[in-house]
Amino acid sequence: MNTYTAAVVGGSGFAGGELLRLLDGHPNFALVAATSRQFTNRTVGSVHPNLRHLDLRFSEPGTLEPVDVLFTATPHGVSMERIEEFQTVADTVVDLSADFRLSDPADYDTWYDGHVAPEMLSESVYALPELGRERLEGASLIASGGCNATATILGLLPFVEHDLLAPEDRVVADLKVGSSEGGAGGGPASSHPERSGVVRPYAPTGHRHEAEIEEHLGRGVSFTIHAVDMVRGAAATSHLYPEELPEKADIWQAVRDTYDDEPFVRVVTGGGGVYRYPEPKAVAGTNMAEFGFEIDERNGRIVTFSAIDNVMKGAAGQAVHAANVALGFEETAGLGFTGLHPVGSP
Amino acid sequence: MNTYTAAVVGGSGFAGGELLRLLDGHPNFALVAATSRQFTNRTVGSVHPNLRHLDLRFSEPGTLEPVDVLFTATPHGVSMERIEEFQTVADTVVDLSADFRLSDPADYDTWYDGHVAPEMLSESVYALPELGRERLEGASLIASGGCNATATILGLLPFVEHDLLAPEDRVVADLKVGSSEGGAGGGPASSHPERSGVVRPYAPTGHRHEAEIEEHLGRGVSFTIHAVDMVRGAAATSHLYPEELPEKADIWQAVRDTYDDEPFVRVVTGGGGVYRYPEPKAVAGTNMAEFGFEIDERNGRIVTFSAIDNVMKGAAGQAVHAANVALGFEETAGLGFTGLHPVGSP
Amino acid sequence: MNTYTAAVVGGSGFAGGELLRLLDGHPNFALVAATSRQFTNRTVGSVHPNLRHLDLRFSEPGTLEPVDVLFTATPHGVSMERIEEFQTVADTVVDLSADFRLSDPADYDTWYDGHVAPEMLSESVYALPELGRERLEGASLIASGGCNATATILGLLPFVEHDLLAPEDRVVADLKVGSSEGGAGGGPASSHPERSGVVRPYAPTGHRHEAEIEEHLGRGVSFTIHAVDMVRGAAATSHLYPEELPEKADIWQAVRDTYDDEPFVRVVTGGGGVYRYPEPKAVAGTNMAEFGFEIDERNGRIVTFSAIDNVMKGAAGQAVHAANVALGFEETAGLGFTGLHPVGSP
């Protein structure tokens, strides 16, 4: 069993903290460094109390020694500025920001403030392993898929891959997400008194993840996000209007073909009990995604449900999963935690 | 100022408790009795701690003395069984259940278990005052609109009333609701450990409120409900696909025409700050509804947001509002509470 | 019925917002102005969504026109700096900060950073009306009691006033408080992901409110505060160890003597049901305090429970109550809201 050295840039954020946890427990990685501008020289455990057992202090960004793999969990815009430095430090860079997720520089002009290293966009490989592993193998610059895009794409993939949905068919993706999506910084809207108990539309039209979904799913969706009262979790309810409703058996066939061999997608088949549909609670703390669907004959609609932990399958877990594929490790290495029951909103 | 006597059947439930609070503080009503099968002879305050100051005990159903107005907040199916008795007790009956909301008995066969007093369906008047007051004036049997239907209808009304939406245009209504919708009884799925932090699809297709919306809004919608972590509140996000997107000014005109004179609808116009769109938190404890919208040119979509307190505007508040109209009181009588800030999830 | 003009300094904070709500609905006050440094010229409703109906914009501090009563809800330290200006603007100043709660300047040296207007400390009247109304009548500078001190004092008052507790008897006051106590600003510890689901000791020894309790209750307590997951609310559980346990009847007599005539204290007497003891939920949004107790023969202990809404009885409500007394209004004027059931954590 090979061991690769790994470091995390931006280790004091939420995704950074999860990367530290996952790498610390990973059989193929040796975690050697974590940077944080704000918490330089503080112990990792002073920021992430679950990591108080780690004998590691945050180092200053810019002081990184060479490692085999570098995970970068900085705010959007930082990685594109520092990509050259990152690639000097490590042969394999896994970036968790949006900076290398789109291949067309023009999209960064449309959705962001442009791109300062547009030439790298053709080199980066988008990582949502359920879309295909091949391109990830041996990749040197990996752009780990975004949380909302991941939840949405996984709710639609069986239909798109198996031609149960035409490009012109309408799709609404209505998302409900937790407060950890706002990051460790937080502003007034993220303070507990204002953020508790909300159903709050967030960027209800024109959200940047539309571009990411469109490029990697290969079709557009009408996308709207709501903040709800949980810390971790992203749930997408997608409303699909195919020209003609497929047979239920054909949908099941498509779902099985798409997900039966996926180690991190669980198809929820209804039945009795409390947990009949996908829920973020059921996958909190894990790298699993749940998928389920219902057919609405009356309205000519298919409703699909997909749920992930945004910090895991939507960030740190997906990045480690992608690194596992890229480096030839066991796909599930370091990602074995199966979650808790009962659980509030982890 | 006239004072009418009032009683509440089913006073130990959540809507019943709010009726008691509202009637106790209402300038035109004298609250004289409340029934509860389960809590007979117990003080009202032993069930509803906010009403500990009330000198009133629950009486047995069936022991009601005549009153001017009877509010019935029993589980669905009870009112249709007891309507004759209710009408003997009071000239005006305001029913909060679904038993008299649909006018066609066949709909009760389709969506419920049939109706045992179908002849009353033509006498009952559906109460969502924003749909029109005239029919409510002097009505003797009022069917107060349901919470999810109310939230949905208010999010679509300006478009339907002003022909900005054709009957065949697709509309998705994606709702997020609080745990009080499950009532005071609760089952395993309502227990705190299981219900906390959820995004849980609930009857995601074929929900009974579709029939109520269809009849009273005059068009169908694709309807899906999700339980989220709040106690009070129902928020509808509606995704509209008109054949052609109207001009923004035309939408504003329709919204103003529809809601400017409504005492219980507040149009939220965005702007800065934390509260840019309608939110259940902002109306919790009140009879207000909030309405807002965005145009999504890219996807040919209008997104509307409507938020209510399901126990108030979706139940007890709406019932009192309807009674105010029916009896010729000031429309806002007894409904003046404006809500709190900050607030968790009242 | 006389009407007095009133203004609020610091109207964008949580206590300030509640003052605006209460004054707007108060029969004896005409709300004429609210200041906010941060939100100058913004509408009151853009910060407090429940007040969107108010036609009022925040004005700059320092531009206040004379009014009859000025309510000041600024951070600690501001009022002592500006008290001269405040008293020029209004004959009656009700200050919600800690700046005038202690009478001995030396205490400000011990517990705060000293006092810049120590001569005013002898003029100010501490307002916790249950401690006595007389001194409040006609007072020109009122120091409204703090939230944690109010909850604690009300849990001990019957015992202290009726000599059921000797000065040397041990008393532990263990408080559980909501996130609104941290104010509208908030730091990292107040962000939703970090503050959700906590039981977090806060200043567990040496908290400043000890001084306030000691002076106004007339005895010391061992005081420890915990942040828990609610927005509004402060609950004090006090553990009393009298030399000898009093008879239960004597305690009841003391409780009745102390609270039976208090309009804003409700004694909770146990019984069945869910709400057997005081709870912040039961008084959320109101100016009520709940009080209850149990005798623990086995450990020679009395346990008392007191619960308030920290933004109301612990801040804005108490200030209005004090003003009502000072100006000779009906004590309960403007404070009639009785709270909600069910309620999450308003």
Place this chain on the structure above:
Amino acid sequence: MNTYTAAVVGGSGFAGGELLRLLDGHPNFALVAATSRQFTNRTVGSVHPNLRHLDLRFSEPGTLEPVDVLFTATPHGVSMERIEEFQTVADTVVDLSADFRLSDPADYDTWYDGHVAPEMLSESVYALPELGRERLEGASLIASGGCNATATILGLLPFVEHDLLAPEDRVVADLKVGSSEGGAGGGPASSHPERSGVVRPYAPTGHRHEAEIEEHLGRGVSFTIHAVDMVRGAAATSHLYPEELPEKADIWQAVRDTYDDEPFVRVVTGGGGVYRYPEPKAVAGTNMAEFGFEIDERNGRIVTFSAIDNVMKGAAGQAVHAANVALGFEETAGLGFTGLHPVGSP
């Protein structure tokens, strides 16, 4: 590495579900059966959604095949009825109920409804490994310590073991606990609308865990529990009044002597940041306990804080830990999960 077969009686409850998760991931156990009266023949995953990957159905109680170790997580009173049957099934029985935690049958008469197998009380070994491992080695009937007792004992142990507290010194233990303590059944008080946002005194005097603490800690405490809004977690704040306050260095010495070699106790030493004291959030999902303290010179008091996950260190984790000791496994086997950050209230 030896593998022992294990089964769980009462596998559909919260502690039972965690036992299944832990045993499934344990290197020395092979999970072969789980019983549930209510869910017989249903898959384990239909009740515990995090265990949907397990190929196991609940079997009927009474149909158990022999196993090496039997974990029994039934309601109090069941194990004492069925202990003979349990001991026929397995050489080692680890009971998670209160049925074998007290050694004196008279205590069951005082605190419970008596005991039907009093002769077993002298055979059972109480399991809170921090109190001593020796007696656990090779034990055949293990009574796993209760959640509230565990939290309380761990907050006092260094003081009691190192004679920093005399038997007559007063100690108040004020606990705050999550809703999972109420179990999977739940009544009206456990329903989400009633249980959300509470600070609710629960059995504030005379709680049964007093007896457990008294016997195993060797001294009494004044014990009061409050329900607060989290799902998992128990936090004890203990207020100690030694005759004379010890030196801080002596307390630290006692703490280090007591806990430095404990794999499941983490001493939190303050410092900056959000997490300065023990918190249930920081250990949620894990078998860790956190401990911390402050000295209150002013009041002659020591305040200690101890926090656990009641379902883990307070139930299933402690039971597995005890079995590891009893059977000679690595103490931490199967208990390596370190928890999450951020986390709501898992």
